[in-house]
Amino acid sequence: MNQDELKALVGQAALQYVVPGEIVGVGTGSTVNKFIDALASMKDRIAGAVSSSVASTARLQALHIRVFDANDVDQISVYIDGADEIDPAGHMIKGGGAALTREKIVAAQSTRFICIADESKLVTTLGAFPVPVEVIPMAARRIERQFAAMGGTAKVRMKDGVPLVTDNGQCILDVSGLAIKDPLAFESEVNQWPGVVTVGVFAHQKAAVCLLGTPSGVKTLTF
Numbered sequence: 001m002n003q004d005e006l007k008a009l010v011g012q013a014a015l016q017y018v019v020p021g022e023i024v025g026v027g028t029g030s031t032v033n034k035f036i037d038a039l040a041s042m043k044d045r046i047a048g049a050v051s052s053s054v055a056s057t058a059r060l061q062a063l064h065i066r067v068f069d070a071n072d073v074d075q076i077s078v079y080i081d082g083a084d085e086i087d088p089a090g091h092m093i094k095g096g097g098a099a100l101t102r103e104k105i106v107a108a109q110s111t112r113f114i115c116i117a118d119e120s121k122l123v124t125t126l127g128a129f130p131v132p133v134e135v136i137p138m139a140a141r142r143i144e145r146q147f148a149a150m151g152g153t154a155k156v157r158m159k160d161g162v163p164l165v166t167d168n169g170q171c172i173l174d175v176s177g178l179a180i181k182d183p184l185a186f187e188s189e190v191n192q193w194p195g196v197v198t199v200g201v202f203a204h205q206k207a208a209v210c211l212l213g214t215p216s217g218v219k220t221l222t223f
């Protein structure tokens with residue numbers, strides 16, 4: 001099975017966590033796209049979705065799945081999203097698709113985070129994947145220096161030759177060279193730096209379950 005097929009496998013498997021009659025929280029990315037496509041098969045049995053990005057909203061709406069504004073919804077039972085890395089405790093790095101801020105908002109609004117990923121995303125220690133951090137552009141240089149003091153190298157994410165602009169009108173720093181041994185402490189610290197909108201370490205909103213796509217099928221990890 002190739003990586004795309006593994007993503008489709010977990011996207012389909014995530015349907016078992018969707019609560020009929022309710023609104024489901026929907027993440028962003030290539031694995032979530034598989035979930036959204038699978039969700040279309042039960043669109044008449046759910047109330048709709050709260051989406052974490054412009055891209056996921058467009059895909060949901062194209063499949064005639066109703067998308068609610070997060071402000072119009074109270075608690076969500078289940079949030080389904082992918083990850084760039086997940087550790088054995090369910091802490092994750094997210095934001096490879098630049099959607100980390102809205103993802104963290106919808107995850108915070110949800111009771112259970114169900115992570116869907118192919119097995120390449122499971123790591124012992126977070127940090128081999130550069131940590132995405134959404135920042136206010138005028139603070140980017142200062143935040144780069146703060147990461148340098150920690151031993152990391154931060155680079156502004158580019159798209160088509162110019163700094164990428166997120167759905168929230170901000171930019172992304174990708175920080176390499178960090179081995180994140182204490183994800184909770186790391187997330188708390190970076191969150192306090194002026195100009196940081198969201199750090200792409202999800203330790204306070206970690207996964208409750210991870211559906212991991214492997215060549216021998218879906219492996220379920222619970223945390």
Ligand SMILES: O=C[C@H](O)[C@H](O)[C@H](O)COP(=O)(O)O
Pocket residue numbers: 027028029030031032081082083084093094095096097098099100103
């Ligand atoms: O901003 C994007 C998200 O955090 C994605 O969920 C993450 O990058 C994983 O994406 P993919 O499923 O495409 O590997």
